[in-house]
Amino acid sequence: MSQRAKRVSTSVRHKVFEPLDRMGRAVFDASPRAMLLAEAIDGDFPTLAVNPAWEVQFGISQQEVRSKTGKHFKWWLSMDDRHRFVTQLFESGWVNDFAVWQLRKDGTPFLVSVSGVVHDMGDWRLTIIVYDDITLTYQMQRRLSGLNHFLEHKVEERTAELSAALQHLRHTQDELIQSSKMAALGRMVIGIAHELNTPLGNAITAASSIQADLRQLQGDIPERLTRSKLIQYVDFACEGSDLVLSGLQRSVELVSSLKEINFDPDNQGLQKLYVHDFVDEWLVLHRSRLLSGKVFVSVDIDKNLYILTFRTALIRVLDKLIDNAFKHGFQGDHELASIDIRAYETENGRVDFIFKDNGKGLDMPDLSKVFEPFFRGSMSMPGNGLGLFVAHVLVTVVLKGTLEVKSAPGQGAEFIISMPQLH
Incomplete structure (x- = not known):
């Protein structure tokens, strides 16, 4: 060996x-x-x-x-x-x-x-x-493909058989959706373990090093402890404690981001929000950040437009979108940064929010992954990759709406939140 x-x-x-x-x-x-x-x-x-x-x-x-x-x-x-x-x-x-x-x-x-x-x-x-x-999924997909081909040619002659086959198809699709959800949950668990592994591993390593140094110092005290050796021990301990604190803080931030998903609508209650005033109040909370970043904000919303929804959840969603703009859209040398916010009522009674920045934008491969947990585009990007994932969960699960994104490199990112009136 x-x-x-x-x-x-x-x-x-x-x-x-x-x-x-x-x-x-x-x-x-x-x-x-x-x-x-x-x-x-x-x-x-x-x-x-x-x-x-x-x-x-x-x-x-x-x-x-x-x-x-x-x-x-x-x-x-x-x-x-x-x-x-x-x-x-x-x-x-x-x-x-x-x-x-x-x-x-x-x-x-x-x-x-x-x-x-x-x-x-x-x-x-x-x-x-x-x-x-995925053997079973593969076999089921082959069966579905064959079934669809059969139905296309026999629909006029066998209407009764078509109805039964469609019912079977819906049942099979439900099973596939459930399987996909379980797979997504499994990937998220692996992602959490991976993200926590580095900061906690660093903290454990640093704490072990500090412990070893302190024991060495304890052994030197009865003998002759020099000033230089004491200073060296203190320097090592400070560096190690900084690493421990950094690792634990990163872990706490990750856990806090995950806790945001656990939003309890029953404890919040629906509120009638006049959208223009709501957005104005929300912008006040981010005024200092916008001023320091020299970001121009334009708002185009009818003052009579309102929506019945969960206020806290909507605030969290907008917070995640502005965080994304600052952390990813306006990274590097970016002059004349701007954010446009629009809202209007659609023909089917829904309210659509448009949140658009003029940042660096996204390419097509990244565009399809922005709502996945722990996706950051590259390891050098700031954040933990949970911001847009949390926003997507809040919009789709709590606000019962949809969240979409449109973007291209150098063209900024446009997020469309479409929400129903909740009752």
Whole structure:
């Protein structure tokens, strides 16, 4: 066994799994999704641990697979597919929904959607890979495709059969929607664990270092403690405590953002809001921020327009939109920044809000992901990637409306909130 392999087998428990044990080992083991934790090394991913769901899905025990890769066990049906997955994961640091056929230990093939992310943790470079069995979904989609083709040709002759088939189709679609919701929830749990992993891991590392330094200092006190050594100890302790505080503050901010989703309409009550006055009052709360950022705001709303809705939820949504404009739209050297706010009543009695900034805008790939949790476009962007996700949940779930976005690079971003009159 190589020295690297020995290090994995003897020290992984204390050096790699300590943050996982404290934060997410229970989530890892209890997850219904098959998950594998590996080390990214030498162009491959030797396995460190798998959860029980993975063992059941592949029919391979954790003891059998530890320190090995898919190359050893050949659970990939096509090694060319494995090479493409490994290459992409090493080059970009993440792979999402890589659909591929794999093999159980007994040779049974099944279709999975594989996602993975590489993360640096101290001296370790780790990756967590998630395997979602989509064989049933694939088979159902094929059945639906065949059923639709059959109905197109037989609709005039078999009206009764068409009605039964449509009922079956609706039931199948409901199952697919529910499956999609569960998959989204699973991705969110993984995202939360990933986002909390770094700040809490840093805090634990810093706290451990401070503890070791203090014990060393305690041992030096009975002897001759020099001034320079004391200053050095104090400097190390200050740096470590700053890192601990930073990590914990980031974790608290993440948890606070998630708590915003838990909005209880029953405790708030519906309010009749005159939209023009409501927006004016909301802008007063952000006046200093707008002035310091030299952002010009224009409002075009009929003073008689009103809506019956939840005031606090709507304020939170607008807060998230203005935060997005400042953090992402107006980043860098951006002159003559502006925000346009319009609202009007539609023909079907709904009220539409238009919130448009003239920032840097979004390209098409990012545009389709802006409402996903933890999406930031790039790791260098500020925030935790939950702002627009929270706004979307509040609009669709609490306000019973829709939230859409239109944008193009250099053309700013336009958010359209369409809400019904709640009764």
